[in-house]
Amino acid sequence: MAAKKKNKKATVAPSPADNRDFRTGELYAPAPEARDHATIEARYDLFIGGKFVPAENGKVFATVNPATEETLSEVAAAGAADVDRAVAAARKAFPAWSRLKAAERGKYLFRLARLLQERAREFAVIESLDGGKPIRESRDIDIPLAAAHFFYYAGWADKLAYAFPGRNVAPLGVAAQIIPWNFPLLMAAWKIAPALACGNTVVLKPAETTPLTALKLAELIADADLPPGVVNILTGNGSTGDALVRHPDIDKVAFTGSTAVGKRIQKALAARGTPHTLELGGKAAHIIFDDAPIDQAVEGIVNGIFFNQGHVCCAGSRLLVQEGVAGTIIRKLKRRMETLIVGDPLDKNTDIGAINSRAQLERIRELVDSGVREGASLHQSAQPLPAKGYWFAPTIFTDTAQSQRIVQEEIFGPVLTISTFRTPDEAVDKANNTPYGLSGGVWTDKGARIFGATRALRAGVVWANTFNRFDPASPFGGYKESGLGREGGLQGLAPYLHLLP
Amino acid sequence: MKPVPRYLQHSPPVDAVGITERVARFKTRSIKAATKVSGLKLALSMLDLTTLEGKDSPGKVRQLCRKAITPDPADPSLPHVGAVCVYPTMVATAHKALKGSGVHLASVATSFPSGLGTLAARLEEIRYAVGEGADEIDMVISRGRFLAGEFNYVFDEIAACKEACGTAHLKVILETGELHTYDNVRRASDLAMEAGADFIKTSTGKMAPAATPEVTLVMLQAIQDYHERTGRMIGMKPAGGIRDAKTALSYLVMVREVLGPDWLNPDWFRFGASTLANDILMQLAKQRTGHYASPDYFSND
Numbered sequence A: 001m002a003a004k005k006k007n008k009k010a011t012v013a014p015s016p017a018d019n020r021d022f023r024t025g026e027l028y029a030p031a032p033e034a035r036d037h038a039t040i041e042a043r044y045d046l047f048i049g050g051k052f053v054p055a056e057n058g059k060v061f062a063t064v065n066p067a068t069e070e071t072l073s074e075v076a077a078a079g080a081a082d083v084d085r086a087v088a089a090a091r092k093a094f095p096a097w098s099r100l101k102a103a104e105r106g107k108y109l110f111r112l113a114r115l116l117q118e119r120a121r122e123f124a125v126i127e128s129l130d131g132g133k134p135i136r137e138s139r140d141i142d143i144p145l146a147a148a149h150f151f152y153y154a155g156w157a158d159k160l161a162y163a164f165p166g167r168n169v170a171p172l173g174v175a176a177q178i179i180p181w182n183f184p185l186l187m188a189a190w191k192i193a194p195a196l197a198c199g200n201t202v203v204l205k206p207a208e209t210t211p212l213t214a215l216k217l218a219e220l221i222a223d224a225d226l227p228p229g230v231v232n233i234l235t236g237n238g239s240t241g242d243a244l245v246r247h248p249d250i251d252k253v254a255f256t257g258s259t260a261v262g263k264r265i266q267k268a269l270a271a272r273g274t275p276h277t278l279e280l281g282g283k284a285a286h287i288i289f290d291d292a293p294i295d296q297a298v299e300g301i302v303n304g305i306f307f308n309q310g311h312v313c314c315a316g317s318r319l320l321v322q323e324g325v326a327g328t329i330i331r332k333l334k335r336r337m338e339t340l341i342v343g344d345p346l347d348k349n350t351d352i353g354a355i356n357s358r359a360q361l362e363r364i365r366e367l368v369d370s371g372v373r374e375g376a377s378l379h380q381s382a383q384p385l386p387a388k389g390y391w392f393a394p395t396i397f398t399d400t401a402q403s404q405r406i407v408q409e410e411i412f413g414p415v416l417t418i419s420t421f422r423t424p425d426e427a428v429d430k431a432n433n434t435p436y437g438l439s440g441g442v443w444t445d446k447g448a449r450i451f452g453a454t455r456a457l458r459a460g461v462v463w464a465n466t467f468n469r470f471d472p473a474s475p476f477g478g479y480k481e482s483g484l485g486r487e488g489g490l491q492g493l494a495p496y497l498h499l500l501p
Numbered sequence B: 001m002k003p004v005p006r007y008l009q010h011s012p013p014v015d016a017v018g019i020t021e022r023v024a025r026f027k028t029r030s031i032k033a034a035t036k037v038s039g040l041k042l043a044l045s046m047l048d049l050t051t052l053e054g055k056d057s058p059g060k061v062r063q064l065c066r067k068a069i070t071p072d073p074a075d076p077s078l079p080h081v082g083a084v085c086v087y088p089t090m091v092a093t094a095h096k097a098l099k100g101s102g103v104h105l106a107s108v109a110t111s112f113p114s115g116l117g118t119l120a121a122r123l124e125e126i127r128y129a130v131g132e133g134a135d136e137i138d139m140v141i142s143r144g145r146f147l148a149g150e151f152n153y154v155f156d157e158i159a160a161c162k163e164a165c166g167t168a169h170l171k172v173i174l175e176t177g178e179l180h181t182y183d184n185v186r187r188a189s190d191l192a193m194e195a196g197a198d199f200i201k202t203s204t205g206k207m208a209p210a211a212t213p214e215v216t217l218v219m220l221q222a223i224q225d226y227h228e229r230t231g232r233m234i235g236m237k238p239a240g241g242i243r244d245a246k247t248a249l250s251y252l253v254m255v256r257e258v259l260g261p262d263w264l265n266p267d268w269f270r271f272g273a274s275t276l277a278n279d280i281l282m283q284l285a286k287q288r289t290g291h292y293a294s295p296d297y298f299s300n301d
Helices: A002-009 A080-099 A102-118 A120-131 A135-156 A184-197 A212-223 A238-245 A259-270 A294-310 A323-337 A358-373 A424-432 A447-456 B016-027 B033-045 B058-069 B088-098 B119-132 B143-147 B151-165 B182-195 B213-230 B245-258 B276-289
Strands: A046-048 A051-053 A060-065 A070-076 A168-171 A174-178 A201-205 A231-233 A252-256 A276-279 A285-288 A318-322 A377-380 A395-398 A415-421 A439-443 A461-464 A497-500 B047-050 B083-086 B104-108 B136-140 B169-173 B199-201 B235-237 B271-273
Touching (some): A046 A080, A060 A120, A070 A212, A080 A168, A120 A212, A174 A184, A184 A201, A184 A212, A259 A276, A285 A294, A294 A439, A318 A424, A323 A395, A358 A377, A415 A424, A447 A461, B016 B245, B033 B047, B033 B276, B083 B136, B088 B119, B143 B182, B182 B199, B182 B213, B213 B235, B213 B245, B245 B276
Parallel strands (some): A174 A201, A201 A231, A252 A276, A285 A318, A318 A415, B047 B271, B104 B136, B169 B199, B199 B235
Antiparallel strands (some): A060 A070, A168 A497
């Protein structure tokens, strides 16, 4: 313990060889977050019925640090038999859990939230190691928001009657939940917290490339003495998720991920009528009117597309700028991109971390190549990228057209397309001209224009003069191919309840 | 793209939430090791060591000047500070004490801090201070006139002050604590630069809030836009309320990332402060020796 403390307080003394000068604008000296308080086991099992158990077929897979390509741990790969066991454990736990006094369910959630806060630093480090996101984001956004979701829904647990006045509510049963790799712990919190608050039990499958924080959460769940089987966590790949969705004894599916997989899930459930919520892809329009606060808008654009390496379903990936200010905005944006530091996710000064996986990096490259081939003008930050690991420089495309793939398809990387518009109607037309409808953004100094544009945008979340801001009390979800149902807020309770007369 | 005609140009609106968020992000920059040491030395060289009290005396001013020339006798490698800043009647004393040191001599003038003297008296005060040996003048604008919408008056008073300065540099104090909104700060910055300011400065230090990182960011962005439009570099001086080395470093991070390395020198950026010096010296001694010394090891001037 003493050693730990010393480590935290130790001064990073300038090494004689390091003569970097603040004045020259070269990179800041390294400021790495300490890793010694984060323990990652060599091997993780499945969390079923309150116990850690190996997969029945004994299979494991490696999870790697995308910034170094080093293996962090080996994780059990759940097969169909394990899905059976987990669903059975959740089913067994359901009667007692759903009949537990609601205030008691709330207490468990409050306890989880507090435990998460206490160990926030450890979770932040592991989230950054496993997923590649900068420690600044995992420390300041992912982990605090995850805890906030548990706190928020803990509060609802004994107030469900007030959430839906005049209705009686009953939990659905066993909820199968599948989450993506971009916000591993936060998505686990989005899924687990409302499900448990409403009295359901859960089988959660974290993403194949980022299983570690969900497994650490399993440790907290065990520490919090949650009754065995209330939360079960199965690591694995797409086939594990497929087996879970097709399991006959589940009562609800909640999925966050790609539109393609969302459609497959919907197809699989079509014949059964199992209720489901799907939070899928997006291609958000980010609209800058010519009366916008320009410097803050540029910052909003940066937060919109470069937050979490652009691995954000609601990323502001299609910039629409009014022609009169397009030149200024693009010039300022290019300048700002040169101050974004890409590199070691554990360095406190890193703005943009590693791309989550090799597969995702290849997909980004393929789409960016298509943009160049289809005639858009590419501009990338000149900041250096690390030699090892998966990296992609902050990228913008100008001279884009609505017909290009980079404008139509979700890239899910730090790649922004910029087009211009002349009138507010044209902005809204272009913004809505997409199969997606998850989020959008509007920058203007005029209140009336904000309301006009936000009413006309067909998107589930619209930010005005900010972007990518999240709060547990605010519902989140999409129109069209961006999904079904809402998560977060009061609205996020309904998908986990039968609303009875 | 053709430039917008002058009569259609106006200061862009400033979004307060966006400014707060951006500043919060600057503050998360973690400045360590060699970057920290060179940053602290830079901050020291940018100090305007200031004494602006009714009880100022020649003895006090001379002490301050010694400190300005040799901030820490234990470390002769340290630079001298940027300037000493005093009232006009103290300029002659300071001028003598600073002679040949390279430390600039700034004087507040123009009925500091309120600015509510007659214009003639305020201009005369500038000429007096310059005549006594000040090579930098820190003027205050008429905030009442500005808030009443009399922008032409404020423009003309700054232009007149600039003329009265002759070759001395003019720093224009906006007293942002009295302007209240970021839109006002931005507009006053644009106005001051157009009217001939060499530096724009946040505050007199005689009221709270004085300099804040938020207000400084708004002014830095105004400087950046002005430079892009005209090619002329304008200096920036946050003053008042910056008391510790860590805060000073976060201001420098802001300058570096908004305006770029060209502004990272005392010709273009200054801190108006008095207690900041010793905290910087203490942090530098800590980096050199590995431990904190008691405040008694640093001179109070």
